[in-house]
Amino acid sequence: MHATESPLLRHDQDGITTLTLNRPQQFNALSEGMLEALQTQLDQLAHDENLRCVILAAQGRAFCAGHDLREMRATPEQAYYRQLFERCSRLMQSLRALPVPIIARVQGLATAAGCQLVASCDLAVASDSARFAVSGINVGLFCSTPAVALTRNLPIKRAFEMLVTGKFIDAATAAQWGLINQAVPDPQLEQAVQALARDICSKPGISIRRGKAMLYRQQMMALPDAYAHAAEVMACNIMDAEAMEGIDAFLEKRAPRWHAGAH
Structure with a gap:
């Protein structure tokens, strides 16, 4: 080189x-x-x-x-x-x-x-x-x-x-x-x-980002703390527009319409 x-x-x-x-x-x-x-x-x-x-x-x-x-x-x-x-x-x-x-x-x-x-x-x-x-x-x-x-x-x-x-x-x-x-x-x-x-x-970026951060943080916690943290992250995640759209699409039996570049 x-x-x-x-x-x-x-x-x-x-x-x-x-x-x-x-x-x-x-x-x-x-x-x-x-x-x-x-x-x-x-x-x-x-x-x-x-x-x-x-x-x-x-x-x-x-x-x-x-x-x-x-x-x-x-x-x-x-x-x-x-x-x-x-x-x-x-x-x-x-x-x-x-x-x-x-x-x-x-x-x-x-x-x-x-x-x-x-x-x-x-x-x-x-x-x-x-x-x-x-x-x-x-x-x-x-x-x-x-x-x-x-x-x-x-x-x-x-x-x-x-x-x-x-x-x-x-x-x-x-x-x-x-x-x-x-x-x-x-x-x-x-x-x-x-x-x-x-x-x-192909998945909503905000969900991936939240998920990765949660995954490694909970790994270092005691079990009750890990569940408490994961529950809070999931409650926040489900309020994201992309998650709402994904759930609606599932219930309506159609493909989700993600927002381009959503994070």
């Missing part, structure tokens, strides 16, 4: 923004530049009221090989590492905090912080040939920050097995365990991701 090339590409179309990791020769490792570029885009997208869905994709043979180990070894200082992992943790939380769904489009390898990226997205579709691992343990580093996202996707014993062995799992296993939503034949990956994104965009 030439020095003038951006580590991250952006494409906007019909309410869908695609962010593409663009360090293919480095297997899209999360360099400081990549982290900064991703964080900048997510911060901007968080305020885009026309946004409906985000796709996180990657150029080349790998989705993301995790942190840039060569760059990390160039500054062997604990303060530097602490700051680096804090930046990465903020990025992962920004994915969850983004008001609209974000879909990981995964091909090739997704390892360590790359696997964390997949786990931090709301949805994930992978090609059959994709493989996943939290392999830091193989170089003597337990993947502690990836473990946070991984254990919020997988049963604890499955996650711990991956963390302490560093072994790869294939796409079919990742789907079975809950790390991704589906695995599709390699030539169908783009089609499957676009179909999922378009399906999301």
Whole structure:
């Protein structure tokens, strides 16, 4: 990659923004530049009221090989590492905090912080040939920050097995365990991701935004508090014009007439 090339590409179309990791020769490792570029885009997208869905994709043979180990070894200082992992943790939380769904489009390898990226997205579709691992343990580093996202996707014993062995799992296993939503034949990956994104965009945006925020907030609550919060969100949601139209359409046995661009 030439020095003038951006580590991250952006494409906007019909309410869908695609962010593409663009360090293919480095297997899209999360360099400081990549982290900064991703964080900048997510911060901007968080305020885009026309946004409906985000796709996180990657150029080349790998989705993301995790942190840039060569760059990390160039500054062997604990303060530097602490700051680096804090930046990465903020990025992962920004994915969850983004008001609209974000879909990981995964091909090739997704390892360590790359696997964390997949786990931090709301949805994930992978090609059959994709493989996943939290392999830091193989170089003597337990993947502690990836473990946070991984254990919020997988049963604890499955996650711990991956963390302490560093072994790869294939796409079919990742789907079975809950790390991704589906695995599709390699030539169908783009089609499957676009179909999922378009399906999301066909629903009222305000309901999707309310729903995503509610889903992750209630997950951290005790059961009575979760139900109280969900009930309040649903009561507000049902007062939205789009929800009223959707219910009327159902009762009248017709297709709903959504307001274009409603959020």
